[in-house]
Structures are given as C-alpha cells and as structure tokens.
Amino acid sequence: MKKPSISIIIPVFNGKGLIDRCLSSIFSSNIETSFEVIVVDDGSTDLTEAAVGSFPCKLIKVKRGGAAAARNLGIRNSSGDILFFFDADVQLKNDTIKRFLKHFSEDADTKIIQGRWDKHSPSKGFSCRFFLLKYTYN
Numbered sequence: 253m254k255k256p257s258i259s260i261i262i263p264v265f266n267g268k269g270l271i272d273r274c275l276s277s278i279f280s281s282n283i284e285t286s287f288e289v290i291v292v293d294d295g296s297t298d299l300t301e302a303a304v305g306s307f308p309c310k311l312i313k314v315k316r317g318g319a320a321a322a323r324n325l326g327i328r329n330s331s332g333d334i335l336f337f338f339d340a341d342v343q344l345k346n347d348t349i350k351r352f353l354k355h356f357s358e359d360a361d362t363k364i365i366q367g368r369w370d371k372h373s374p375s376k377g378f379s380c381r382f383f384l385l386k387y388t389y390n
Contacts (some may be wrong), residue, residue, distance in 0.1 A: 259332030
C-alpha cells in the first residue's frame with residue numbers, strides 16, 4: 253500500500269523569532285513519507301522571510317489577510333494527500349506526524365484529526381493528550 257504524501261501548511265505573521273524553531277522541529281522529525289512544507293507569510297514586516305529561506309520549503313508571501321486566508325492559500329498550493337496545519341509557534345516532537353498518520357492508516361473512516369495539546373492531561377498516552385482528536389463524516 254502506498255504511503256500518503258503530506259503537505260504541512262504554516263501561516264505566519266512577524267514570526268522570525270518562532271518560525272525557525274517550528275521548521276527545525278518539522279525537518280528533524282521522523283517523517284516516513286514524502287512531504288512538503290508550505291509557509292504562507294501573511295504580510296510580515298520583520299525578518300520572517302530570511303528565517304524561512306534557510307529551510308527547504310515553499311514560501312508564499314501575501315498582503316495581510318489573516319490566518320484563515322493564509323491557510324486557504326496554502327491549501328490551494330498544496331499537493332499532499334493529507335494536509336497538516338501548524339501555527340508558527342508550534343514545535344513538534346520527533347514522532348508527532350508519524351503518530352497522526354498512524355490514525356489515518358488504522359481507521360479508513362478518519363477524515364479529520366484536530367487536536368489541541370494538553371501537557372497537563374492526567375493520561376500520558378498520545379491520543380489522550382489531545383482534545384477533539386477525531387471527527388468522522390459520513
């Protein structure tokens with residue numbers, strides 16, 4: 253079975269102090285399938301572009317339109333079978349994407365996985381530390 257390709261979409265506005273840590277965490281992750289990273293610079297006036305330029309990702313610069321518009325533009329420019337959205341201040345653990353992909357491969361009905369990390373969750377399991385983990389649509 254062919255592994256799905258993924259597109260990681262990151263909207264950013266004036267994130268020069270954050271985006272490099274985010275991208276470093278993505279590119280040092282254990283991603284076992286083809287992937288692309290698309291950063292949509294939503295009108296930054298700092299050195300965000302220079303920070304993004306040191307990573308092998310697609311940079312799209314636009315006038316300020318907000319995070320939702322930036323995400324939508326990222327979608328239109330993506331080629332992956334599965335889309336991941338991260339904010340510029342997110343730093344992934346090495347196996348985060350691998351664990352999300354596992355849910356898609358184990359349950360063919362999964363269409364969307366949405367999460368909000370809770371480092372104070374009483375359960376230490378990956379799935380339990382995310383709220384709103386899985387939605388399926390018929």
